[in-house]
Amino acid sequence: MKRVYVNEEWCLGCHLCEYNCAFANSGMSDMATALKGKPIYPRIHIEGDDKISYAVSCRHCTDPICVKSCIAGAISKKDGVVCVDKNKCVGCLTCVLVCPYGALSPSDSGVMQKCELCLQNSCGEPACVKGCPNRAIVYEERGENA
Amino acid sequence: MKQYVIIGNGVAAAGCIEGIRSVDKDSKITVVSEENHPVYCRPLISYYLENKTDPERMNYRSTDFYEKMGCDVFYGKKVIRIDADSKKVVLDDGAELSYTEVCVATGSAPFVPPFEGLDTVEKKFSFMTLDDTFALEKAINKDSKVLIVGAGLIGLKCAEGLHGRVASITVCDLADRVLSSILDTECATIMQKHLEANGIQFMLGDTAVRFEKNTVQMKSGKTVDFDILVLAVGVRANIVLIKDIGGEVNRGIIVNERMETSVENIYAAGDCVEGEDISCGQKKVLALLPNAYMQGHTAGVNMAGGDEVFDKAIPMNSIGFFGLHVMTAGTYEGEMYEEKTDSTLKRLFTKDGLLKGFILIGKIERAGIYTSLIRERTPLNTIDFETMKKVATSVAFSPETRRKKFGGVV
Numbered sequence: 001m002k003r004v005y006v007n008e009e010w011c012l013g014c015h016l017c018e019y020n021c022a023f024a025n026s027g028m029s030d031m032a033t034a035l036k037g038k039p040i041y042p043r044i045h046i047e048g049d050d051k052i053s054y055a056v057s058c059r060h061c062t063d064p065i066c067v068k069s070c071i072a073g074a075i076s077k078k079d080g081v082v083c084v085d086k087n088k089c090v091g092c093l094t095c096v097l098v099c100p101y102g103a104l105s106p107s108d109s110g111v112m113q114k115c116e117l118c119l120q121n122s123c124g125e126p127a128c129v130k131g132c133p134n135r136a137i138v139y140e141e142r143g144e145n146a
Numbered sequence: 147m148k149q150y151v152i153i154g155n156g157v158a159a160a161g162c163i164e165g166i167r168s169v170d171k172d173s174k175i176t177v178v179s180e181e182n183h184p185v186y187c188r189p190l191i192s193y194y195l196e197n198k199t200d201p202e203r204m205n206y207r208s209t210d211f212y213e214k215m216g217c218d219v220f221y222g223k224k225v226i227r228i229d230a231d232s233k234k235v236v237l238d239d240g241a242e243l244s245y246t247e248v249c250v251a252t253g254s255a256p257f258v259p260p261f262e263g264l265d266t267v268e269k270k271f272s273f274m275t276l277d278d279t280f281a282l283e284k285a286i287n288k289d290s291k292v293l294i295v296g297a298g299l300i301g302l303k304c305a306e307g308l309h310g311r312v313a314s315i316t317v318c319d320l321a322d323r324v325l326s327s328i329l330d331t332e333c334a335t336i337m338q339k340h341l342e343a344n345g346i347q348f349m350l351g352d353t354a355v356r357f358e359k360n361t362v363q364m365k366s367g368k369t370v371d372f373d374i375l376v377l378a379v380g381v382r383a384n385i386v387l388i389k390d391i392g393g394e395v396n397r398g399i400i401v402n403e404r405m406e407t408s409v410e411n412i413y414a415a416g417d418c419v420e421g422e423d424i425s426c427g428q429k430k431v432l433a434l435l436p437n438a439y440m441q442g443h444t445a446g447v448n449m450a451g452g453d454e455v456f457d458k459a460i461p462m463n464s465i466g467f468f469g470l471h472v473m474t475a476g477t478y479e480g481e482m483y484e485e486k487t488d489s490t491l492k493r494l495f496t497k498d499g500l501l502k503g504f505i506l507i508g509k510i511e512r513a514g515i516y517t518s519l520i521r522e523r524t525p526l527n528t529i530d531f532e533t534m535k536k537v538a539t540s541v542a543f544s545p546e547t548r549r550k551k552f553g554g555v556v
Contacts, residue, residue: 006552008545047539054548056540059556068161068443069436071189072199073206088203090193093510097464097473098436100522101551102512102538143555 001080002141004044004115004126006054010136011046013053017128017137018042021057024118024127041108043115044128044137055128055137057115058082058103066095066104074112081119086111148173150449151235151243153225153387154251155179156188157435158416158442160206162249163215165446165454173450175217176243178235182221183276184211189435191279195307201276225252228387230409247449250399250407250414251442252384254433258377263357270375273304282308285374289313293362293370295354296378297324299465304376305346306467316370318349328463328474333491333505337472344468383418383431396420398431403455405445413449415441425460425476425502425520432459458521464510473513476503476520483535494535499526512538 019035021042028034044057060082067075067082074088075095084104089111095104096112107113117139118126129139150166152159155177163175185206193199212219220237227236228250234242256272264270271282282304286292290312294301297319305315319326323334324341338348349364356363362370383398394400394408398420405413416438423430440456447454462475480497490508494501494516501519515538518524534542540551550556 003555005554008548008552047541049533049541052541052545054552056552059551061556065436068439071435072187072204088199090190090198092189092464092466093471093473094436094464095514096510097462097475097513098517099512099514100518101540102515105511142553 001060002117002139003060004057004117004129005138005140005142006056007136007138008048008052008054010134011048011053011055012134012136013046013048014133015046016131016133017044017055018046020127020131021115024121024123025113027121039108041105041113043105043113045105047102056101056103057128059101060117065098065100069094069098081116082114083116084112084114086113148246148450149244150175151245151248152177152251153228153235153248154253154416154418155181155183155185155219156251156253156416156438157185157206158251158253158438158445159249160185160211161439161442161444162251162413162415162446162449163217163442165443165448165452166450167215167446168443169447169450169452172216173246175215177212177217177219178223178225178237178243179219179221180224181275181277184209184219186276187435188275189303191273191276192303192307194276194279195283195304195311196309204276225387228391228412230391230412233411245411247411247413249405249442249445249449250387250412250418251416251438251445252387252418254381254383254417254431256377257380257382259379261354261357266359267357267375268359269373270377273300273376273378274381282374282376286312290374291372292316292374292376293318293372294376294378295319296376296380297321297348297350298327298378298380299325299463300381301376301378302341302346302467303465304378305341309345309468312374314347315345316347316349316372318352318354318364318370320351320353322351324348324350325465325472328461328465329472329505330478330493333472333493333507336491336507337467337470340470341467381417381433383420383433385418388412388414396429400429401441403444403457404448404453405441405456406448413445415445421456421459423460423477424458424523426479430461432461434462436462460517460520462517464513470508471510473506473510474504475513475517476501478503478505485536496526496531500524501526514538515540 022040026034074085091110224238294317399414417433444456483494485492493505495503530542
C-alpha cells in the first residue's frame with residue numbers, strides 16, 4: 001500500500017507540510033481563515049537540528065502498537081490505514097506513551113489525531129506531499145501489502 | 147479442527163480471539179464471561195462517571211465482534227474447575243466444555259482487607275467493573291461525602307470521576323504518598339498538590355482501623371464521616387483455576403514468553419499472569435491494558451499453532467488528573483537525568499548503558515520514543531543520548547536508522 005516517505009536530504013525545514021496538513025484537516029475552504037493567527041494542530045511535524053530536517057508522520061506500522069495499546073478501543077487499522085475514532089477516544093495519551101515515532105498528538109479538542117493520509121478529507125491524497133516544494137515528502141508504494 | 151475455550155472476556159480475551167483468528171479462521175472459539183457485558187474498556191469507567199464516554203462507546207470492539215470472529219459467548223457463567231486430564235472446563239451450572247487449547251484470562255479482583263466493622267457500612271463499593279460503576283453512580287448524589295480507601299491509580303481515577311458530582315471526596319492510604327506504585331516521593335507531591343487544588347482531600351500515611359456505619363476511626367486517631375465508601379486498596383490476580391490443578395503460580399499465574407502456563411495446552415494472559423519486566427528482569431504482575439492485549443494476542447497465535455513471543459513487557463502508564471498528565475515507564479534505578487520547570491518534570495533513569503525508566507509530568511510529547519528505547523533495550527552508545535535526553539526525537543538516531551524508520555516499511 002502507498003505510504004508517506006521522507007527524504008531528509010531534500011527537506012528544507014520550511015514547515016509548509018504542517019500548514020498544508022492543518023488546512024486539509026480543518027474542513028474549511030480558505031487557508032487564511034482556517035489558520036491565520038491560530039495555534040495549528042498538524043498531524044505531521046518537522047524534526048531536525050542545525051544540519052538536517054525531515055517530516056514525521058504516522059508510519060501505518062505493519063504491527064501497530066498504538067492499536068494494541070489503546071485503552072478505549074479507539075484506534076484501528078482499516079485497509080492498511082491506522083485510524084482514530086474521535087468519538088471513542090478519551091484523550092488518555094497512552095498512544096503517545098507507546099508510539100516509537102512520536103506520530104500522535106492531541107487535537108484542539110483534546111482527543112487524539114494522527115495522519116490518516118488525507119483519505120477522508122477533501123484533499124483526498126496527502127496534502128503534505130502535494131504541497132512540498134522540494135519533493136522531500138512522497139506518497140508511494142514501497143512494498144508490504146497492508 | 148481445534149476447539150478453543152477462553153475463560154474471561156476482558157481485553158486479554160479479545161486479544162486472544164484476534165490472535166487465534168490471525169492463524170485459524172475456522173475452529174470454534176467459546177468464551178466464558180462472568181460479567182454480563184461484551185468486552186468493554188475497563189479503564190474507562192472513571193471517564194464514564196465524568197460523562198466523557200457512555201456504555202456504547204465503551205465497547206472495546208464493534209457490536210458484531212463475536213459474530214464476525216465466530217465466537218460463542220456464555221454470559222454470566224463462571225468456570226469453577228479445569229480438568230487438564232480430560233481437557234474440559236467445568237462451569238458453575240454444571241456444564242462442561244471440551245477444549246484442545248484453553249486460555250485463562252480471568253483478570254484480577256479487588257482485595258478487601260478485613261477492616262473491623264466493614265459489614266456495618268451500608269454503601270460500600272469496589273471500582274473495577276462496569277456494574278460496580280453503575281452501582282456507585284446510583285448511590286451518589288450532590289450531597290454525598292465520599293471516602294476512598296486507596297490513593298493508587300484506581301482510587302484516584304475514581305476520585306476524578308466523582309468530582310463535581312458529590313459534596314466531598316477524601317482519599318486515605320497507608321502509603322505516605324499518592325500513586326506510590328508509579329511515582330517517587332517528589333513526583334507524588336506534585337500530583338497530590340494538583341489534586342488538592344482541585345478539591346480532593348487526602349489522609350496519607352494513615353489507615354482505617356474500625357468502621358461503624360458512616361464513620362471510620364483512623365489509626366492516627368482522627369475520625370471521618372462519610373456516606374459512600376469506595377474500597378480501592380489493591381487487586382489480586384485470579385489464579386485459583388491454575389493453582390487448584392497444581393500449575394505454577396506466584397502472585398500471578400506463571401507463564402513463559404509464549405504465554406504457556408506450566409500445564410500443557412493451558413495458556414494465560416492479562417492481569418492474572420506474572421511475566422518478566424524486562425526493564426529490571428524481575429517477574430511481576432503487570433496489570434496494564436496494553437500488556438493484556440499483547441499477551442492475549444500472543445497466547446491466541448500460539449494456541450492456534452502459530453509462533454509468537456511477547457518478550458517486551460514493562461510497566462508503563464499514561465494517566466491524567468484534571469488536565470495534568472503523567473507518563474511513567476520501566477524501573478527507576480541507576481543514574482538520574484532531571485529537568486524541572488514550575489509546571490513540568492522529567493526524570494530519566496539509565497543503567498548499564500540502557501534507558502531503564504522515566505517519569506514525565508506535564509510535558510509528554512513523543513514520550514513513546516523513550517518507551518521504545520526501554521522496550522527495545524537500545525544501547526545508548528548507538529544514539530546521541532545527549533540530544534535525546536533533552537528532547538524525545540528521532541534526530542538522535544543514526545542517519546541509517548532514521549532512513550529505515552521513515553523511508554521504509556515498518
